[in-house]
Amino acid sequence: MTIDAGLLRYHRAIAEGYPPMSPNADARTVRARFGDIAKAYSQARSDAVAAENVEIPLEGRTLAARVYKPKAAPGPLPLIVYFHGGGWVVGDLDTHDGLVERLAQDSQCAVASVDYRLAPEHPFPAPCDDAIDALIWFAEHRSRLGFATDRLAVGGDSAGAHLAVVAAREANQRVAGLVSAQLLLYPVMRRQFDSPSCIANANGPGLTSDELKWYWAQFLSGETPRDHDVRAFPLSEPFERTPAPAIIVAAAYDPLYDDAFELERFLGANGGRVEMIDARDMAHGFARVHSQSDAALGWLRRIGERTGELVRAVR
DSSP: OOOOHHHHHHHHHHHHHSOOOOTTOOHHHHHHHHHHHHHHTOOOOOTTEEEEEEEEEETTEEEEEEEEEETTSOSSOOEEEEEOOSTTTSOOTTTTHHHHHHHHHHHTSEEEEEEOOOTTTSOTTHHHHHHHHHHHHHHHTHHHHTOOSSOEEEEEETHHHHHHHHHHHHHHHHSTTSOOEEEEESOOOOSOSOSHHHHHTTTOSSOOHHHHHHHHHHHTSSSOOOTTOTTTOTTSSOOSSOOOOEEEEEEEESTTHHHHHHHHHHHHHTTOOEEEEEEEEEETTGGGGGGGOHHHHHHHHHHHHHHHHHHHHOO
């Protein structure tokens, strides 16, 4: 199978419309370009979903979040706390608005998208701390916010999936079973660049191996984590408690394809239940650009529907 033609057209249009950046471009420049492209290819929000901006007051900082609720779904709804991708460096509530809206619509769950602090201005462990604290905050305020209190899920794409794994693990360590489901789209799990998928898909589209190295360097540009610090390296230590059931999404033409299956093996070895969705004609980041590819939209609908089923089935 080859990469979906619609996805390839999108990446060709980006290459033609946005000139290559200097290898020495700083994070702000990369961030601005990412935001400009997302805005240029954004769609109007669906009438089927309501969205509301909220603030998360945490110790020493306040994080922005956006809560999406499918209008037709009967409440109180289960909540998915979601962390956007972008290599811990780029991305925000707006760049992932369409993805999260679609997830809320197809899962028939409420989804809270969290705008965590970004590296290198806020390197490790700041994004991890924000993910953990935001997840705990939503867990503690579910009743007041009108969400179901018997189910709580966490999700994310790419670096956001990394943060979701970290946050779910810590939350369930504090309160057994607090997080009951995980959605992990093309997760980055390992700081390594010589896996077969990294070599085969080194030049993208969607993500290159050089970009992956740069993102890791920005993320770890502050405090140096220990080799077995699971906040930085989630696969470095076994779970003390059984991980929450997970849906893991892999994109075949992605440097991180092998990471998704390594995570599947790791969660399974620790007693977790895992469902793999292997998007055989997709590249990294496809869920965020589903408006440009009917095939990508089809995968995202399947992902959302299966996530809703998992969230309601667990317990």
